[in-house]
Amino acid sequence: xxxxxxxxxxxxxxxxxxxxxxxxxxxxxxxxxxxxxxxxxxxxxxxxxxxxxxxxxxxxxxxxxxxxxxxxxxxxxxxxxxxxxxxxxxxxxxxxxxxxxxxxxxxxxxxxxxxxxxxxxxxxxxxxxxxxxxxxxxxxxxxxxxxxxxxxxxxxxxxxxxxxxxxxxxxxxxxxxxxxxxxxxxxxxxxxxxxxxxxxxxxxxxxxxxxxxxxxxxxxxxxxxxxxxxxxxxxxxxxxxxxxxxxxxxxxxxxxxxxxxxxxxxxxxxxxxxxxxxxxxxxxxxxxxxxxxxxxxxxxxxxxxxxxxxxxxxxxxxxxxxxxxx
Ligand SMILES: Cc1cc2nc3c(=O)[nH]c(=O)nc-3n(C[C@H](O)[C@H](O)[C@H](O)COP(=O)(O)O)c2cc1C
Numbered sequence: 001x002x003x004x005x006x007x008x009x010x011x012x013x014x015x016x017x018x019x020x021x022x023x024x025x026x027x028x029x030x031x032x033x034x035x036x037x038x039x040x041x042x043x044x045x046x047x048x049x050x051x052x053x054x055x056x057x058x059x060x061x062x063x064x065x066x067x068x069x070x071x072x073x074x075x076x077x078x079x080x081x082x083x084x085x086x087x088x089x090x091x092x093x094x095x096x097x098x099x100x101x102x103x104x105x106x107x108x109x110x111x112x113x114x115x116x117x118x119x120x121x122x123x124x125x126x127x128x129x130x131x132x133x134x135x136x137x138x139x140x141x142x143x144x145x146x147x148x149x150x151x152x153x154x155x156x157x158x159x160x161x162x163x164x165x166x167x168x169x170x171x172x173x174x175x176x177x178x179x180x181x182x183x184x185x186x187x188x189x190x191x192x193x194x195x196x197x198x199x200x201x202x203x204x205x206x207x208x209x210x211x212x213x214x215x216x217x218x219x220x221x222x223x224x225x226x227x228x229x230x231x232x233x234x235x236x237x238x239x240x241x242x243x244x245x246x247x248x249x250x251x252x253x254x255x256x257x258x259x260x261x262x263x264x265x266x267x268x269x270x271x272x273x274x275x276x277x278x279x280x281x282x283x284x285x286x287x288x289x290x291x292x293x294x295x296x297x298x299x300x301x302x303x304x305x306x307x308x309x310x311x312x313x314x315x316x317x318x319x320x321x322x323x324x325x326x
Contacts, residue, residue, distance in 0.1 A: 002185070002307055002314075005172035006139060006194035010097055010118060011067060013037030014307045015195025016185065017141065017174060018202040018299065019122065020071020020099050022046055022285070023274045024210055027056050029299055031063035032207040036300035037307075041069040041099050045081055050089035057093035069097035069120070072108070075150075076235075091115045099141065102150075104128075106135040122176065122197070124152030126161070126168050133171050140165070140173040141197045147177030148199045148287030150237055151228075159191070166192025180292040182309020186318070189310070196306075200287040205299040213277030214284070215296045223291025229265070229283065233258060240286045242279060244269070 004015045016038035018030065023046055030040030042060060047053040053070070060068050070090050074083055087108055090098060098112055101122040112119050113136065121132040122141040129140045142165045144158030145151045156164075162175045175188035176197035188196045202208060204218040217240070226238050227245040232252045239245050248261045269282025297305075 002189070002310055004189070004194040006174055009139060009172055010039060010120075012039050014303055015174065015189075016303050016306050017041065017069075017099075017120075017195065017197040019141065019176060019197045019199045020044075020073060020101065021199055021203060022073075023271055024203050024208055025071060026209050027060035027063065028207045028209060029202060029205065030068050031060040032205075032299035033202065033303060034060075034066040034068045035064040036303035037066070038303040039067065039069055039097065040064075040299075041071045043071045043073070044086045044090065045073060050082065050085040053086060053089045054093045057095060067097055068095070069099050070095045071099040071101060074100070074102040087111060091117070100137070104135070105132055105137055109136050120174075124150065125154050125156070126164050129165055129173065130168050133169055137171070139171055139194075140169060141176050142173055142193075143197075144175070144177035146288045148203075148226075148238055148285045148289075150235070151177065153234055153236060158188075162188060162191040162193050177287065178289045180289045182306045182311070183313055185306050185310035186313035189314070198289075198302075198306075199285075200289050201293060201302055202299055203286070204290075204293050204296055205302055206296060207299045210274040211277030212296075214274060214279060217279050218286060218290045218293055219295065221286075221290045223288045225290065226286060226288055229261075237283075237285070238287060239283050240279065242284075244280065244282055248283070 006015050014037045018033040018040050020041045020043040025043030030042045033040030044053050047056050097118045099120045105121045119137045120139045121137040124143045144161045145155050172194040174195040174197050175193035179196040179198045180201040185196050204215045225241045227241045229237050229248045248264050251260050265283050270284050272281045273284045
């Protein structure tokens with residue numbers, strides 16, 4: 001058992017979290033991760049309405065009675081979803097752990113705290129992590145440049161970001177971005193984190209509710225097969241390299257603006273990829289760590305083998321360096 005401040009805080013067995021993932025973080029996946037002793041997270045905005053989110057949580061509860069979290073991602077948007085109503089739904093569903101992401105969590109803190117909800121804020125820089133601690137979050141999840149989705153604009157990979165966060169934070173924090181196995185968990189612990197958050201690894205699992213072709217593409221792809229889109233708009237996103245993402249990069253690098261790529265990056269096209277397995281149909285999110293992913297196991301197996309391998313690394317491989325008695 002790898003017990004840390006993070007597992008103690010949230011009452012979970014293993015310091016392994018399945019981060020919120022649009023179109024992927026549904027009940028089956030979250031429940032499978034939690035049932036195996038990690039923390040599974042349902043993605044609020046994947047549900048069409050706040051009422052559907054309550055139903056999704058209830059569905060997950062039929063699959064596990066262990067703690068499950070909900071991700072609430074707040075990003076700038078032309079037609080914002082009703083965030084306040086989703087927040088209310090989280091409370092009404094009796095959720096006790098929330099992963100916030102995308103913007104300052106302060107506006108949510110009062111309501112979540114009033115209902116005894118633990119808040120894990122995900123961010124991509126030490127300064128945002130420190131700010132989150134100051135506004136009262138219980139833990140931080142810090143995403144390095146390797147991560148799938150939005151890595152921020154600082155471009156600091158985990159090897160520097162994680163110990164920098166350890167130096168600056170007093171509350172528990174987990175490392176995110178580029179983790180797929182127990183070597184990663186052991187390394188995160190060595191760098192000062194209290195656990196890991198994984199997205200791409202859980203996306204490529206049996207319970208992940210996306211097309212088999214996408215999972216097979218992740219297994220086949222290497223760490224070279226991602227693109228960073230929206231760099232010129234200071235809203236960088238790491239996504240799978242395909243004809244669409246390469247075209248978006250080309251248009252923006254040539255001076256194009258958002259309207260010039262709007263149709264290419266439409267969310268409906270990305271959703272189509274996940275539902276129908278046509279990996280060239282649109283933009284879809286994936287991380288560098290796909291280069292370390294070679295199979296499609298159950299989410300429970302991912303949790304168990306991550307923890308087992310971390311223990312083996314800590315006990316056996318690193319034990320080789322114990323001082324030799326003379
Ligand atoms: C398909 C996909 C969708 C994602 N959607 C979200 C999201 O809606 N909100 C969020 O906070 N993070 C989202 N993420 C990021 C993950 O929660 C996590 O931070 C990231 O995947 C960690 O990097 P890794 O993929 O290298 O493990 C998404 C990741 C993936 C792969």
